[in-house]
Amino acid sequence: MNDRRDSLSALPLRENLRGKSPYGAPQKSVPFALNVNENTHPLPEAVQETIVGKVASVVGGLNRYPDRDAVELRSELADYLNAQVQGIDLAYENVWAANGSNEILQQILQTFGGPGRALLSFTPTYSMYPLLAAGTDTDYVAGTRGSDFSLTQESALEQLAEAEPAVVFLASPNNPTATALGPDVIEALYEASEPYRTMIVVDEAYAEFARDSTRSALRLLKGRERLIVTRTMSKAFGLAGARLGYLAAAPHVVDALQLVRLPYHLSAVTQAVALGALAHAEDLLATVDDIRAQRDRIEATLRELGFSPAVSDANFVFFTGVRDSQALFEALLDDGILIRDVGIPNSLRVSAGTREETDAFLTAMRRLAPEHVLPAGNGASAEPPATDSPTPDIAKDTTR
Numbered sequence: 001m002n003d004r005r006d007s008l009s010a011l012p013l014r015e016n017l018r019g020k021s022p023y024g025a026p027q028k029s030v031p032f033a034l035n036v037n038e039n040t041h042p043l044p045e046a047v048q049e050t051i052v053g054k055v056a057s058v059v060g061g062l063n064r065y066p067d068r069d070a071v072e073l074r075s076e077l078a079d080y081l082n083a084q085v086q087g088i089d090l091a092y093e094n095v096w097a098a099n100g101s102n103e104i105l106q107q108i109l110q111t112f113g114g115p116g117r118a119l120l121s122f123t124p125t126y127s128m129y130p131l132l133a134a135g136t137d138t139d140y141v142a143g144t145r146g147s148d149f150s151l152t153q154e155s156a157l158e159q160l161a162e163a164e165p166a167v168v169f170l171a172s173p174n175n176p177t178a179t180a181l182g183p184d185v186i187e188a189l190y191e192a193s194e195p196y197r198t199m200i201v202v203d204e205a206y207a208e209f210a211r212d213s214t215r216s217a218l219r220l221l222k223g224r225e226r227l228i229v230t231r232t233m234s235k236a237f238g239l240a241g242a243r244l245g246y247l248a249a250a251p252h253v254v255d256a257l258q259l260v261r262l263p264y265h266l267s268a269v270t271q272a273v274a275l276g277a278l279a280h281a282e283d284l285l286a287t288v289d290d291i292r293a294q295r296d297r298i299e300a301t302l303r304e305l306g307f308s309p310a311v312s313d314a315n316f317v318f319f320t321g322v323r324d325s326q327a328l329f330e331a332l333l334d335d336g337i338l339i340r341d342v343g344i345p346n347s348l349r350v351s352a353g354t355r356e357e358t359d360a361f362l363t364a365m366r367r368l369a370p371e372h373v374l375p376a377g378n379g380a381s382a383e384p385p386a387t388d389s390p391t392p393d394i395a396k397d398t399t400r
């Protein structure tokens with residue numbers, strides 16, 4: 001492996017790729033894989049049948065390129081969002097789709113980032129952001145959060161003024177902390193970034209799992225041409241393997257992305273699979289309530305055991321108060337349970353799975369807790385993560 005790494009660095013690589021590692025969450029075959037925030041519920045049979053039917057209907061035409069503009073799919077995605085959040089009135093011209101929201105984020109940077117321009121995000125956050133920046137030759141500014149991982153409006157605005165970025169990525173709910181950002185922070189960042197014409201991107205990969213009081217940034221789109229909201233079918237829809245991400249924005253932002261998208265980037269098969277799944281949106285999203293219940297169980301039990309979990313708006317829980325992250329990670333793996341060490345001392349992240357998977361995780365944690373809880377007052381941080389920006393009196397949103 002070292003030889004390979006040496007050979008790699010001997011290549012005429014672009015300077016900003018030197019020394020970088022590719023995204024590499026472990027893909028281990030274990031009984032309980034709770035490490036990459038997938039929806040672990042298998043697709044219901046009726047949904048599988050519809051998807052197979054949709055795919056069968058395009059197979060005969062695979063000698064031709066697919067619909068380059070994916071108009072039917074974008075219309076269905078707009079309808080789905082309109083049904084989720086009242087009053088947003090999106091048309092297909094407001095929606096763009098690609099192979100996972102990772103590709104959507106990459107296209108945004110290809111369009112609005114690039115050499116001499118900066119991407120700002122607030123760490124800890126989604127580990128792909130710096131890699132997407134490097135891949136598009138965009139400078140990456142690793143903004144910070146408070147010691148409890150919260151992001152206040154004041155701090156966000158200060159860091160924006162310092163960086164004057166071309167693009168800001170705000171994951172809400174954030175990965176790995178699972179906390180959502182208040183619309184007040186997003187609105188303030190949008191207003192304050194007018195002098196720099198910054199594209200403000202809210203990455204809502206986990207929005208469907210949010211608590212009822214958490215609002216989607218989709219409501220802020222009207223009249224804000226520099227605002228983009230990204231979504232994915234990988235999480236709530238349980239379609240991580242199909243690779244379908246999308247965004248909502250002003251129609252001319254969608255037009256701008258056409259300048260960088262590869263021709264026919266979204267295969268006819270991918271479009272058919274996504275259309276089949278959208279036809280069953282209700283059946284697929286039926287698992288969301290169960291996942292939220294398992295997430296709340298994880299949060300409550302970890303707190304009871306002496307750890308400090310964040311209040312989660314996602315399908316996973318981030319917790320601090322771990323004596324040695326790697327040791328607890330390994331102890332769980334010995335039980336066949338794979339969770340995620342995100343590299344933050346004294347912390348780990350676990351996805352909320354089915355009831356059975358959650359039972360397995362919590363049973364192991366009850367046994368392991370006495371040895372692995374960080375004793376109070378030992379100096380290391382066991383501070384519970386806070387909500388990014390609490391907005392207690394906001395109206396109940398239909399978006400989860």
Ligand SMILES: Cc1ncc(COP(=O)(O)O)c(C=O)c1O
Pocket residue numbers: 036037099100101102103126171174175203205231232233234240243244245
């Ligand atoms: C915050 C966030 N955004 C985007 C993604 C990418 O999802 P996908 O490319 O599967 O749509 C992930 C995946 O884990 C994520 O955590």
